[in-house]
Amino acid sequence: MNEIWVALGEAGRLIGGLDAKLTEIVFLSLRVSLTAVLVASALGLPLGAAIAVGRFPGRQALIVILNALMGLPPVVVGLFVYLMLSRAGPLGQFGILFTPAAMVVAQTILILPIVAALSRQVVEDAWQEYREQLRSLGAGPWTSAVTLLWDTRFSLVTIVLAGFGRAAAEVGAVIIVGGNIDGVTRVMTTAIALETSKGDLPLALGLGVILLSLVLALNAAAYWVKEAAQRRYG
Amino acid sequence: MLPLVLDSVSFRVNGKTIIDRVSIEIGTGPRTIILGSNGAGKSVLMRLCHGLLEPTSGSIVWRGAVNGHQRQAMVFQRPVMLRRSAVANVVYGLKLAGVAPRERELRARDVLEAVGLASVAGRPARVLSGGEQQKLALARAWALGPEVLFLDEPTANLDPGATRDVETIIGQIRAGGTKIVMTTHNLGQAKRLGDEILFLSQGRLVERTPVEQFFTKPASAEADAFIRGELPWN
Amino acid sequence: MELKKRELFGVLLMALALSAASPASLAQDFITVASTTSTEQSGLFKHLLPIFQKKSGIEVRVVALGTGQSLDMGKRGDADVVFVHARSLEDKFIAEGYGVKRFPVMYNDFVLIGPKSDPAKIGGGKDTLEALRKIKAASAPFVSRGDKSGTHTAELALWKQAGIDIAREKGPWYRDTGQGMGPALNTASSMNGYILADRGTWISFKNRGELVILVEGDKRLFNQYGVILVNAEKHKHVKKELGQAFIDWVISHEGQKAIADYKIGGEQLFFPNANVKGA
Numbered sequence: 001m002n003e004i005w006v007a008l009g010e011a012g013r014l015i016g017g018l019d020a021k022l023t024e025i026v027f028l029s030l031r032v033s034l035t036a037v038l039v040a041s042a043l044g045l046p047l048g049a050a051i052a053v054g055r056f057p058g059r060q061a062l063i064v065i066l067n068a069l070m071g072l073p074p075v076v077v078g079l080f081v082y083l084m085l086s087r088a089g090p091l092g093q094f095g096i097l098f099t100p101a102a103m104v105v106a107q108t109i110l111i112l113p114i115v116a117a118l119s120r121q122v123v124e125d126a127w128q129e130y131r132e133q134l135r136s137l138g139a140g141p142w143t144s145a146v147t148l149l150w151d152t153r154f155s156l157v158t159i160v161l162a163g164f165g166r167a168a169a170e171v172g173a174v175i176i177v178g179g180n181i182d183g184v185t186r187v188m189t190t191a192i193a194l195e196t197s198k199g200d201l202p203l204a205l206g207l208g209v210i211l212l213s214l215v216l217a218l219n220a221a222a223y224w225v226k227e228a229a230q231r232r233y234g
Numbered sequence: 235m236l237p238l239v240l241d242s243v244s245f246r247v248n249g250k251t252i253i254d255r256v257s258i259e260i261g262t263g264p265r266t267i268i269l270g271s272n273g274a275g276k277s278v279l280m281r282l283c284h285g286l287l288e289p290t291s292g293s294i295v296w297r298g299a300v301n302g303h304q305r306q307a308m309v310f311q312r313p314v315m316l317r318r319s320a321v322a323n324v325v326y327g328l329k330l331a332g333v334a335p336r337e338r339e340l341r342a343r344d345v346l347e348a349v350g351l352a353s354v355a356g357r358p359a360r361v362l363s364g365g366e367q368q369k370l371a372l373a374r375a376w377a378l379g380p381e382v383l384f385l386d387e388p389t390a391n392l393d394p395g396a397t398r399d400v401e402t403i404i405g406q407i408r409a410g411g412t413k414i415v416m417t418t419h420n421l422g423q424a425k426r427l428g429d430e431i432l433f434l435s436q437g438r439l440v441e442r443t444p445v446e447q448f449f450t451k452p453a454s455a456e457a458d459a460f461i462r463g464e465l466p467w468n
Numbered sequence: 469m470e471l472k473k474r475e476l477f478g479v480l481l482m483a484l485a486l487s488a489a490s491p492a493s494l495a496q497d498f499i500t501v502a503s504t505t506s507t508e509q510s511g512l513f514k515h516l517l518p519i520f521q522k523k524s525g526i527e528v529r530v531v532a533l534g535t536g537q538s539l540d541m542g543k544r545g546d547a548d549v550v551f552v553h554a555r556s557l558e559d560k561f562i563a564e565g566y567g568v569k570r571f572p573v574m575y576n577d578f579v580l581i582g583p584k585s586d587p588a589k590i591g592g593g594k595d596t597l598e599a600l601r602k603i604k605a606a607s608a609p610f611v612s613r614g615d616k617s618g619t620h621t622a623e624l625a626l627w628k629q630a631g632i633d634i635a636r637e638k639g640p641w642y643r644d645t646g647q648g649m650g651p652a653l654n655t656a657s658s659m660n661g662y663i664l665a666d667r668g669t670w671i672s673f674k675n676r677g678e679l680v681i682l683v684e685g686d687k688r689l690f691n692q693y694g695v696i697l698v699n700a701e702k703h704k705h706v707k708k709e710l711g712q713a714f715i716d717w718v719i720s721h722e723g724q725k726a727i728a729d730y731k732i733g734g735e736q737l738f739f740p741n742a743n744v745k746g747a
Contacts, residue, residue: 086544086545086546087544087545087546087703087705088543088544088545088546089544092545092546095705097546098500098529098531098546129314130314130316132281132286132310132314133310133314135286136284136286136307136308136310137307137326137327137330137374138305138330138331139330143330147316147326150317151316151317151318152317153317179529179531179532179533180531180532181529181530181531182513182514182530184529194509196650196651196654197505197509197647197648197649197650197651197654198509198650198672198673198674199650199653199654199657199673199674199675199676200674200675201674201675232358232361233317233318233358233360233361234317234358234359234360234361
């Protein structure tokens with residue numbers, strides 16, 4: 001128990017002092033996960049809407065697979081991307097292994113199924129409600145998909161925030177493809193892993209508190225957005 | 235676009251026949267009301283005419299001369315509004331119809347004025363009352379300048395005041411030259427708003443009679459039973 | 469509504485651009501060095517690399533893994549230089565053509581660690597092999613790294629020298645964890661077990677619990693480090709000039725002095741021996 005109090009004290013000291021190393025790690029974490037979630041959303045939201053609105057052979061199977069991919073273990077994604085980006089691998093010529101770019105790639109792969117599968121569900125539910133009216137007004141499938149994406153935007157924001165939270169909190173993928181290089185690819189989660197393995201538990205717990213606060217703030221923001229939107233827009 | 239010609243149209247689902255070899259020609263002029271008991275197939279017939287459903291057999295053809303912008307619109311029992319302002323909902327329909335941006339705004343505001351919703355034009359459509367939303371749905375359809383307006387039990391969920399307003403608006407739309415095709419359970423409304431009655435019984439078109447005659451001397455036994463069976467204040 | 473959508477899009481684009489913009493150091497020369505977790509965690513690189521970077525302008529990015537994985541990185545061409553401590557594996561690496569030449573750099577030593585209570589009664593001894601036999605006889609908990617690392621390789625060699633076929637003779641007292649040095653020490657600390665560790669990691673390890681050094685100074689516990697340039701003939705993109713510059717510096721008088729200067733709590737961790745024949 002005492003260890004936890006010491007950790008909180010350590011966290012306060014680090015945050016209050018705006019420790020340079022700490023801020024570098026936090027900003028890198030945010031940059032990597034933010035970029036990943038933006039790319040994953042740019043790809044995943046239209047994909048989810050298209051599957052929701054479309055009718056094609058194999059659609060049901062695709063939905064099942066997409067839902068299953070939400071549970072991709074980060075460390076497996078990391079291994080796969082590592083093998084792809086390694087110099088000995090097919091995409092090695094780009095030389096992005098052990099850089100933040102590789103981390104973005106891995107995290108994008110990790111959260112793309114989440115964004116696509118959840119947005120598919122949200123858009124499909126809305127489609128049930130809107131389908132007749134939209135068709136009556138003359139909206140084709142693509143127009144409908146775009147309209148539905150905008151109309152469900154508040155639920156989609158929640159999904160995007162969930163994706164960001166998942167990316168910011170994972171360590172298995174980024175530690176393999178990033179290599180946890182000091183000053184280059186060390187993010188909050190990999191730093192926590194490192195400090196823990198060094199036995200510097202107070203520092204690890206301190207970083208953990210910061211990460212936890214970030215995740216909590218994200219969830220609060222998601223909740224608040226949903227609530228405010230519900231009240232304003234109905 | 236009119237006349238609309240149905241030739242031996244049937245609609246079957248899961249082995250059940252919902253519309254049974256209906257042949258009819260719906261032309262310009264009289265306000266057409268479709269009556270029948272629950273399950274007679276009124277809503278399905280409307281949707282077949284509007285184009286939301288495909289007939290299982292038989293044909294549905296718009297025989298009239300088509301010149302460009304002619305269209306048909308539908309108002310449903312439950313209005314479906316997009317998560318945006320009232321005026322934006324009307325503009326949405328106009329945009330789909332290919333109307334230029336400047337004209338979209340003007341037409342939308344005009345029609346909202348005409349249905350008495352000018353004061354709530356900027357409010358989120360989904361927070362409006364049931365009556366206001368239905369008036370908005372009418373406005374949205376009216377703005378398109380349709381040749382035919384289908385209405386599926388438009389006042390079934392509204393209180394008497396809103397019902398009166400809606401009936402007035404339908405009258406205005408009719409006065410502008412739009413053909414009205416409507417279903418209702420409200421016999422008083424049918425008498426008020428209709429010129430001719432199409433009576434459906436178990437998916438078959440049993441009778442087509444001018445409104446006065448239908449209620450005093452219906453031609454078919456089913457219609458007779460129907461009028462007697464319906465409570466006077468429906 | 470139209471304007472708001474455009475504003476939002478603009479903000480998103482800016483955020484994306486900012487986040488994708490890499491730090492200026494991307495334009496700088498850098499090499500990738502594959503090394504071991506124990507070396508990195510000792511803090512040596514944090515001390516050594518800034519000195520090298522100031523002198524040469526070359527940034528050194530260290531990816532710290534187990535020895536096995538570090539050498540694998542070299543084979544795949546994902547590193548320019550490997551810096552490990554497992555002689556037999558290093559020789560194999562060169563024999564198979566993945567490395568150019570091996571240079572000895574420094575050595576540190578292993579220490580045999582255990583709980584203060586010392587159930588196997590090995591404390592104060594100078595014979596590692598005798599200590600291992602006593603641990604086995606007492607069935608005292610022993611934590612192994614089990615990860616093909618230099619430390620793990622050394623541990624297995626010691627069991628063999630003690631005349632014990634550990635793969636067949638181990639019992640539940642032998643905990644094969646598959647972890648790096650730090651996590652393995654954590655495990656030993658929480659179960660009051662014995663463990664072989666490198667002195668560097670031990671000195672900077674903060675979660676000791678009841679653990680203390682029980683056996684040290686035995687020549688068998690010396691741990692030799694070698695540095696190898698990855699063979700550019702196998703992987704054309706390997707930065708051989710920059711990599712060689714790093715190796716040259718590390719074995720130079722200046723580099724060796726920097727290694728010797730690295731101390732924790734006044735204690736020197738690594739002993740430079742690049743000029744010692746046969747090291």
